[in-house]
Amino acid sequence: MSDRRSEESSGGEPSSSISDEVWEQFLQDTERDIRKSAPKEPSARAREVTERLKRQKAEPEGWRTGPAWQERNGRAARRRRVWAVVGVPLAIAVAVVAMRPSLLPGDPFGSSSGTDTATAPLPDETTTPTAPPSAVAPDTPTLAHPFAGSPALRWADGAAGIVLPKATALGAIPKDRVELALQQTRKLLVDANLNPAVVAGGTPEAALSVLDPKQPGVLDNLRTSLRSPSKTHNPLFLVSRFDPKDVKQAGKIVKVRGRITFAKGKYQGVAVHADYTFVYPVVRADGSTEVTRTIVRRVIDAELPDPTRYQVTSGRLTLLRYDEDAGNSTCGIDDGYLHPQFPSQALAQDPTGSATASGPPVDPYDRSRDIGKEEACSKVSRT
Incomplete structure (x- = not known):
């Protein structure tokens, strides 16, 4: 580029009014643009990554690659964060219920001791009974459950x-x-x-x-x-x-x-x-x-x-x-x-x-x- 400028200057025609500093900056910018646009040889690491991505495209999404795996991993992380917050209160609640199962509504463990809520009412009596009522589990009546054991x-x-x-x-x-x-x-x-x-x-x-x-x-x-x-x-x-x-x-x-x-x-x-x-x-x-x-x-x-x-x-x-x-x-x-x-x-x-x-x-x-x-x-x- 510098030779061309010399030839133009010696050709008998008036030289350009562009200063040397501006012309030098133009040359530098032009060379940088050429280097950017020139094709480059990929590195060994880039070639390896490209090859692996090509193989992964052939595998089913959601197996261990691609967006499905990343989404599952994100959900799992969120679940772990939630459990970290509720884990301690839940552990306390489990311990309390283990000691006092009657605190649970209903009768989830099939034990009605001390409660009046877990037994279905008898149908109306229509004939003379032939025997006394069956024995029931002994239980102490309380103000909350006055018919316990009866x-x-x-x-x-x-x-x-x-x-x-x-x-x-x-x-x-x-x-x-x-x-x-x-x-x-x-x-x-x-x-x-x-x-x-x-x-x-x-x-x-x-x-x-x-x-x-x-x-x-x-x-x-x-x-x-x-x-x-x-x-x-x-x-x-x-x-x-x-x-x-x-x-x-x-x-x-x-x-x-x-x-x-x-x-x-x-x-x-x-x-x-x-x-x-x-x-x-x-x-x-x-x-x-x-x-x-x-x-x-x-x-x-x-x-x-x-x-x-x-x-x-x-x-x-x-x-x-x-x-x-x-x-x-x-x-x-x-x-x-x-x-x-x-x-x-x-x-x-x-x-x-x-x-x-x-x-x-x-x-x-x-x-x-x-x-x-x-x-x-x-x-x-x-x-």
């Missing part, structure tokens, strides 16, 4: 356990009269055994209202027994009550199981047969949290007689039979209240929970046996 755990709650059969006509007795007899009997059972105010020592006014005042020696005797209980006038034959100074209910639920049937009665009316067991969890009124249970079974035969043939009050029940059997209630106390004993008391007194109990032990949950035939105060095999 067959009643699977029984219905409160009035939901008193299910009436479908009313039908009985010959000349119309269906609506049968329905009335059933409803009056249910009202009697619910108020006398499930009304919280009555269970706490009150008077079952609704129950008394369904009884015929014209029936000699029934309604008047019941009112006397409620007002001034004694050995000969005891409301417990028909009403479940606890002395509020001594005990109170543990929770609001009373477990109930039984059945009710109807047929044409001997007084040309609707005869109703009711057989129910009520399970009451209670605690002492002094603030103790120790829970025990009293089990009361009642068998009642009542009739809604034909008012056109008998001197009765229309729509009121005539009581024909009312038997009661109480499990875990101290014998020999005639103050009109049930008196359960607690496990701590049994250590120093009668371990059966009945101070003067006699005879062979009786299962208070056994609804296959008749009541009213055994000793007046029997030992109980379980509560």
Whole structure:
């Protein structure tokens, strides 16, 4: 390039007005551009990388090369970072659950000890049982789980356990009269055994209202027994009550199981047969949290007689039979209240929970046996 400039300068024509410095810079820039555009021989390292990339193009994406592998590696890194954050709290939670599995909702490990939530309710009782309920795993009742260790755990709650059969006509007795007899009997059972105010020592006014005042020696005797209980006038034959100074209910639920049937009665009316067991969890009124249970079974035969043939009050029940059997209630106390004993008391007194109990032990949950035939105060095999 420098020779060409010399020739042009000596050719007789005026020389260029470009200075030497500018011309020298032009030459340097031109040479640099030529070197950049010239083909280069790849290095050995570059050739090796190029060859490996060619081979990888022939392999399935996601095996160990290409974007899929890089994406998986990125996700794994993110997962590792997340586990690093939650790992410590999770480890603590696992340790707590291992020590207290009951903290988990439901019953994921198939263990229902101490809980009332893991058992399905029994279907309604429709016939007389042929045997007592099966034994259940022993468990201590608590305020949170007052029916733990009891067959009643699977029984219905409160009035939901008193299910009436479908009313039908009985010959000349119309269906609506049968329905009335059933409803009056249910009202009697619910108020006398499930009304919280009555269970706490009150008077079952609704129950008394369904009884015929014209029936000699029934309604008047019941009112006397409620007002001034004694050995000969005891409301417990028909009403479940606890002395509020001594005990109170543990929770609001009373477990109930039984059945009710109807047929044409001997007084040309609707005869109703009711057989129910009520399970009451209670605690002492002094603030103790120790829970025990009293089990009361009642068998009642009542009739809604034909008012056109008998001197009765229309729509009121005539009581024909009312038997009661109480499990875990101290014998020999005639103050009109049930008196359960607690496990701590049994250590120093009668371990059966009945101070003067006699005879062979009786299962208070056994609804296959008749009541009213055994000793007046029997030992109980379980509560």
